[in-house]
Amino acid sequence: xxxxxxxxxxxxxxxxxxxxxxxxxxxxxxxxxxxxxxxxxxxxxxxxxxxxxxxxxxxxxxxxxxxxxxxxxxxxxxxxxxxxxxxxxxxxxxxxxxxxxxxxxxxxxxxxxxxxxxxxxxxxxxxxxxxxxxxxxxxxxxxxxxxxxxxxxxxxxxxxxxxxxxxxxxxxxxxxxxxxxxxxx
Numbered sequence: 219x220x221x222x223x224x225x226x227x228x229x230x231x232x233x234x235x236x237x238x239x240x241x242x243x244x245x246x247x248x249x250x251x252x253x254x255x256x257x258x259x260x261x262x263x264x265x266x267x268x269x270x271x272x273x274x275x276x277x278x279x280x281x282x283x284x285x286x287x288x289x290x291x292x293x294x295x296x297x298x299x300x301x302x303x304x305x306x307x308x309x310x311x312x313x314x315x316x317x318x319x320x321x322x323x324x325x326x327x328x329x330x331x332x333x334x335x336x337x338x339x340x341x342x343x344x345x346x347x348x349x350x351x352x353x354x355x356x357x358x359x360x361x362x363x364x365x366x367x368x369x370x371x372x373x374x375x376x377x378x379x380x381x382x383x384x385x386x387x388x389x390x391x392x393x394x395x396x397x398x399x400x401x402x403x
Contacts, residue, residue, distance in 0.1 A: 288309060379394070379395055
């Protein structure tokens with residue numbers, strides 16, 4: 219699914235663009251993922267895992283997202299580079315097609331600039347545009363208070379805990395929290 223480009227101002231006055239990813243973003247997205255996963259332990263991949271992704275694989279993922287009517291991959295571009303990305307996706311199954319999943323990431327140099335809020339507003343808009351979607355769902359890793367605060371601000375609430383579901387590089391086990399945001403209709 220492709221969206222129309224959205225230009226907006228960051229809190230510090232710089233301009234950013236939220237848009238659908240395209241083939242030209244493939245290399246930059248891989249580099250962004252390597253950098254963002256190296257900045258925090260709160261993402262599900264490691265930089266080493268991102269290095270295995272080829273440009274061709276990333277192009278295929280971008281194209282399949284853009285052609286899909288159940289998956290949207292967005293990037294936020296600021297200062298001429300990818301500052302963050304987000305995805306919203308769902309399926310068409312009878313029993314689970316009412317649930318949209320979301321994921322988000324952002325480079326640390328762009329934290330506290332309003333990008334996460336803007337990306338969430340667009341993901342919510344996309345989910346709300348589908349009359350079958352009744353709720354949005356996400357998970358976050360224990361200790362990620364910044365993410366939790368954003369998610370709660372955007373209307374999500376904790377609905378469950380997956381105990382010891384994340385193993386960090388140092389072997390530490392962390393809980394993962396599930397959150398849901400109901401769609402108002």
